[in-house]
Amino acid sequence: MESWLPIFVVAPLGMAFFNLIITKFVRHVSPYLTLSVVIFLLGLSLFFLGHEPFFYAVGGWQPPLGITLVWDSLSQLLILIVSIITLAVTLFAIPYMQQYTAQNKFYSLYLLMIAGMNGVILTGDFFNLFVFMEIASIASYALVAFGVEAEELEASFKYLILGGVSSTIILLGIALLYAATGTLNMADISATIQQGVSKNVLFFTFALFLMGFGLKSALVPFHAWLPDAHPSAPAPISAMLSGLIIKALGIYSVARIFFIIFGIVPIIKTILMVLGALSMVIGVFLAVGQWDFKRLLAYHSISQMGYVMVGIGLATPLGILGGLFHLLNHAVFKSLLFLCSGAFEYTTGTRQLKQLGGLIRKMPWTGSSCSIAALSISGVPPFNGFWSKFIIIVALFQSQNYLLAIITVFVSFMTLISFVKVQKYSLFGVLPKKLQDIKEVPVLMVSGMVILALLCIGLGVLFPVYGVSILESARNLMLEPARYLQYAMP
Amino acid sequence: MEGMTFIVKTITKLLIGAIFLFAIYITFYGHLTPGGGFAGGIMLACGFILLTLAFGKKMSLGKLSDFWASLIDNLGAITFWSIGMLGYLSGYFFMNFIEKSNPFGLFSSGTILISNIAICLKVGSSIFAVFLALTIFGRFISDLIASEDED
Incomplete structure (x- = not known):
């Protein structure tokens, strides 16, 4: 069974x-x-879920010389998220992409993106991480430009340049790390660092990785590409980019590298929390004033990534649990919101909130899914977003970060305002005259959205009872990185 | 007359065989000498690009059309993937399953030689396809200039 990895x-x-x-x-x-x-x-x-951690030696070459793929509790969580969201997004994409030409190229790039993400999540080798990251990023640059309108090409070019800069910086970091430790295997690097490596080199690589992966996960000083790139892509790709790519390439890599490989140090914790708090506040302030639905969602992605960073950067058991739970929840509701924006665009031809209104009467399934997602992201109980934000805020109070806790509550309130605006202008209110004869979107699109909407409710109501064990095992790994050495090396 | 001057065409005719032969040599001996699939593929693509520059697009498309370039591109990738899969069937993904013989021989490296050939096909045809895609814009621009001249 292990050979299936x-x-x-x-x-x-x-x-x-x-x-x-x-x-x-x-x-x-x-x-x-x-x-x-x-x-x-x-x-x-699902077949691998709950399997004991193990490594797979590619080509039969044993680590530390060969490339390994590692299955453990953190990669299990991310693989599960990716698999579920991609199923919903693919169901949505089948009718939606009929509007475009060259569909076979779309699906090939889409599959390459999935392959790259799964590779990043599973790999146990630094250079392999870079290669898979490039596969996923290059596929997403092409997919952002898939509509080949002027605006999309500009967004893709911006994304390409900033993504290229971040990849180069990460490669430089990997090169320095290789020079300092003489190995590329993650577990071996972790063991070598424990024996002692020059502090200066190590901190320089920290800085490089923070900048590189910060750009990939769009934390605030590095966020400029996201509000252009995410809205310009076709809706299924926006959902993939916002729901999965910034998590797998950004947050997951930060968690894997800084927590498990290097072992967390206080300065990194502080930097992650400061960047997270900045993203949270600035993202939400930029989002509130937007009238373009997808652009508003893109700014909220920055803000919600801030929540995850604050939770993870806190590095207390409850904080990491909240951060990982919010990562899962954000993947679900942000993909759903982007799919809903795509469905509105599919029927009405516009994504300007001021030109919409009263859509829930004409499109009951899409409308109610959108409403559920909006309530989830703004943290209304009993939906999933409430629980993860609640855990993060409790964790912040427990560790006596009162200021940050108050900021978090305030940002949650601003998110609520912003999504009340979305609901008022798109779902409720008066239906404009020219939209009188719109219909509900095709069944496959509805089924993709309903799966995610049910997940929003299910994760909120049932997850605290049943699903916590997956998150807790991932959290325990991040708190005790020494366990990684036990199964990632022979 | 399409293409460049008589001198360029003659030199290209003399050199093109040598360029292709050198590309094939670099690819086949990638596991023994510096080089390999990527370098060989780039040389192959450069040979085709030289043909296009010297004789015009019609002639080089007759040798390798855009349909075949994109097909070979995918076939190269699929071949590389299949080598990995064949290794998977015999134990591990990308396992070197072919018997290795005496060092420094052409067939001494098992699957590396086949992988190099697959990479050469993939890189050569895709770089040529990228070049063809860029020349499409050239056609648009020359059409634009021609229409402006008529005005």
């Missing part, structure tokens, strides 16, 4: 190229090929 990367990677060959001869099969791969990956991740 590389399939998470191999299946989407192979299908990405296979799909392009097949569609040269048989047209219109790529959505179904993609859907089959995504369902297979979800089955595989």
Whole structure:
């Protein structure tokens, strides 16, 4: 069973190229090929759920020389999130992408993105991390520009330049780390650092990684690309970028590298919390004034990533638990909100909130899903967003960060204001005259949104009772990084 | 007349065989000497680009059309992926499953030689396809200039 681990990367990677060959001869099969791969990956991740941690040596070369893929409680959580969200997004994409040409290329890039993300999550080797990160990023640069309008090309170019800068900085960090420790295997690097490495080199790599992964996860001084790139992409890709890419490439890599490989040090905790608090406040203030629905959601992504960073940066058991729970919840409700914005755009042709109104009467399924997601993100009980924000705020009070706790409550309040505005202008109010004869979106699009809406309710109501064990095992790994050495090396 | 002057065409005719041969040599001996699939593929693509520059697009598209460039591109990737999968079937993903013989021979490295050939096909055809994609804009611009001249 352990030998099935590389399939998470191999299946989407192979299908990405296979799909392009097949569609040269048989047209219109790529959505179904993609859907089959995504369902297979979800089955595989459920099959692996709860498996003991282990490593897989690629090519039969044992670590520390060879490349490893590592399955543990943190990667298990992320793989599960990726598998569930991609299923919902793929179901949504099948009718939505009919508006575009060159669909086979879309699905190939989409599969490459999934392969890259799964690779980043599973890898146990620093250079491999960089390679998979580039696969996912380059696929997403192309996907942001998929509409080839002037605005989309500009956003993609900006994203490409800043993403390229961050990748170069991360590569420089990896090179310095390799020079200092003489190995690329993550577990081996962790063991070498414990034996003692020059502090100056180590802190310089910390700075490089903070900047590189900060750019990937759009923390505030590095956030300039996100409000352009995320709204410009087609709606399913916006959902993937905001729901998964910034988490897998950004937050997950920070958690893996700073907590598990290096072992957390106080200065990094402080920096992460300050950056998180800045993102939270600035993101939400920029979001409140927006009238473009997708742009508003993109600014909220920055703000919500701040919550996750504050929770993780606190590095207390409750704080990390809250951060990881919010990561899971944000993936669910932000993908759902982006899918809803796509559904509104699909029927009405606009995403300006001022031109919408009263949509819940014409589109009951989309409208109620959107309403559930908006209530979740603004932290209304009993939806999932409430619990994770509540845990983070309690953790902040427990560790006597009163100022930060008050800021967090205030940002939550601002989020509520912003989403009350969204609901008032899009779902309720008066239906404009020219939108009188719109209809509900196709069944597959509805099913993708309803899956995520049910998850929002389910995670809120049932998760505190049943699902906590997955989060707790991931949290325990981040608190006791020494355990990583026990199973990631022979 | 399409393409460049008589001198360029003659030199290209003389050199093109040598360029392709050197590309193939670099690819096949990648595991023994500096080079490999990527370097060989770039040389292959450069050969095609030289043909395009010297003789015009029609001639080089006759040798390798955009359909075939993109097909070979995908086939190269699929071949590389299949080598990994064949290794997977015999134990580990990307396992070197072919028997290795005496060092410094052409067939001494197991799957590395096949991988290099797959990478050469992938890189060569995709770089040429990128070049073709860039020349599409060239056609737009020359159409624009022509229409402006008519006005």
